[in-house]
Amino acid sequence: MSSTLEHFSHPEHPLRLKEDVVIGENAKCHVCNKSVIGYPTYTCTSLDDIDCRNLYLHKTCAELPATINHHTHDEHPLTLLLRPVNYICSVCDLDVRFAYACDTCNFDLCIRCVELPTKVTHHKHESHLLAFLPCSDCCDVCYRNVRFAYVCDNCEFNVCVSCAFEQRVLRHDGHEKHILTLMPREALFKCDACGEEAKDSSYVCTTCDFWIHKSCAISPLIIPDPTHHHHPLELVYSIPDMHRYFIRRCNICKQTIQKYYWVYYCHKCTYFVHVKCAGLYLKTPYVETDDTGDEPDLIQFPLSGEESLFDLIVTQCGKLQGEFQGEGDDPHIIEAHWSHKSHPLEQLQFTLSLNDDDNDAADDDKKGLICDGCIQPITVSHPSYYACIPCGFFLHSFCATKLPKELSTGASPFHPEHSLVLRKSDSFCSLVACGACRYSTNGFFYLCETCDIKVDIRCAFLPNKIKHELHKHHSLVQRHFYKSECSLSRYEIIDCVAYSCQTCIGFQVHIFCAFYPDRMNQRYDNHQVTLRHPPFFYEGVFYCEICEKQVNNQWWLYHCGKCDHSFHFNCLRPYENVKVGGTIEYNISNRPHKLALVLKGSADKDSPHSLCCRCGTVYTFEYFLECDGCGFRVCVECAKDMDSVDHQHRTPVK
Secondary structure, three states: OOOEEOOOOOOOOOEEEEOOOOOOOOOEOOOOOOEOOOOOEEEEOOOOOHHHOOOEEEHHHHOOOOEEEEOOEEEEEEEEEEEEEEEEOOOOOOEEEEEEEEOOOOEEEEHHHOOOOOEEEEOOEEEEEEEEEEOOEOOOOOOOEOOEEEEEOOOOEEEEHHHHOOOOEEEEOOEEEEEEEEOOOOEEEEOOOOOOEEEEOEEEEOOOOEEEEHHHHOOOOEEOOOOOOOOOEEEEOOOOHHHOOOOEEOOOOOOEEOOOOOEEEEOOOOEEEEHHHHHHHHHOOOOOOOOOOOOOOOOEEOOOOOOHHHHHHHHHHHOOOOOEOOOOOOOOEEOOEOOEOOOOEEEEEOOOOOOOOOOOHHHHHHHOOEOOOOOOEOOOOOOEEEEEHHHOEEEEHHHHHOOEOEEOOOOOOOOOOOOEEEEOOOOOOOOEEOOOOOOEEOOOEEEEOOOOEEEEHHHHOOOOEEEEOOEEEEEEEEEEEOOEEOOOOOOEEOOEEEEEEOOOOOOEEEHHHHHOOOEEOOOOOOOOEEEEOOOOOOOOOEEEOOOOOEEOOOOOEEEEOOOOEEEOHHHHOOOOEOOOOEEEEEEEOOEEEEEEEEEOOHHHOOOHHHEOOOOOOEOOOOEEEEEOOOOOEEEHHHHHHOHHHHHOEEOOOO
16 A cells, blocks of 8 residues: 655655655654554655654654544634744643634644643542633642633632643653652752752652653654754754763753763754753743844955955954055165065065975975964965075065054953054064964064953954854953853863853853854875764764864864864964965074974874973974974073074075
């Protein structure tokens, strides 16, 4: 027997009736949310759409009448509808997906309540039959306000629909060992399902002291259309083993989920929701507001590509009025630039040959020119730059001649109280901590001489207010945090700046994370990778192609959809603001060492070699100086004290 059906709840594809359909043991009906095992069932005919592979409808549910008359609402006929999320049955007060509805009267009747009897008995009131009538509350069991109840007119005993049919003895998949018994009175206890302590009715296992809230016990096994997610959520009774490598967080409240508590879970997206949070958003409609409509000129983050940050610096700098560093009489030569007075700087043009080979090491050196001012790459998008070839010192022409010598009072959103002057450290290994992002730089920075506060170039020109792709409906404003957490990367925000939503409490983006581009090139294949933020479809776990460690897919990551390659965002590009490669000469025991500034890799962080050979302490920063010949290492603090620091030079570009 086989036939097809066009069903209003699934207009994308026709459904096929199968008596012997092969389905999973936990398969549930799309309409009534009950098991389809052993029943004639309609399934989706599509094999290509992954979201349709688990769509099942009992034959009886699929063939429900389109219109009915019902004693709970005899004023008008009721029409079968697929309701949006957050609708509640007018009779039982539980969530509604499919409902017989009267839009004229704002009345919804869920599938469960269609066949309610007009009279029942109840174990707490066995002396009289209870009649189904309009009523204001459930007086004698749960005490909730309701629109309908079973009522005894003789004794003034009222019980709501949910309580009228509650099971006194329950077998539950969340505790398969023994049956659970409904306790006769409410009690204050910590629930073994959700972990919350609350006074509530409870189901108890008298054998092993297992207690759960009644509300948890009757939690739906599947939430077909959750408010904040695009796939159904399944109730599981602990976090699956494959996802226990990292601490998991609720995607609604962002708090930790203990691995042995019940949780709603989307296996396609590694999406988790506390039971209590899922219950809240089943009942409360989510209304989005948009406060960015009157601010169309706000800059959109994340920035589109790797070169966009320098474009932003140029654009924002152009909005300021300031005194620039001039080019001098000959625009092609700067005899003594304030940041590099030892040699003249010659203006050159960055070009790429049509025959450039990506695997050629010499070309890699050319493609990797880094500006010593803004610490951004010099590229064909802004090809003009000044260079001191013997020292390996480079500046974008813009950074050499157009950066304001001084930012007037109020020009910087980070430090509007005083004016800021443009500065650079005396040595490339003298790292300066930016007061905005707390990351180090050996490039240009702006200094408040009154407060001794420093802000690097990239932070100095960030706008005060932005909009962000991952928080579309509200703008984000710069704000100082003493301790918080980035909502996107999960980085700690400690005594620094973040972009914060003033409407949604608890949403903030570390200023450092604003610098990660939406797309970027990488050397591991020929495709661009995209910055992805969960939840997104991927069944299984991710491993970083660089460090080969598991990637937390509840965090930001870079992903190539064509190659299915994933990367920790800070492995692919740690987005340091320090130019490495400069060298100094240092003599120890009459033996010369040529020490190069190096970024400490992830393998070095726990290595016994992370001790400074001069002072014996662990490196203070992520950077150190290393002799390529013998492996002698010193921390940047010791490098500042070396007598030969004035003889620094950089390796020439080949």
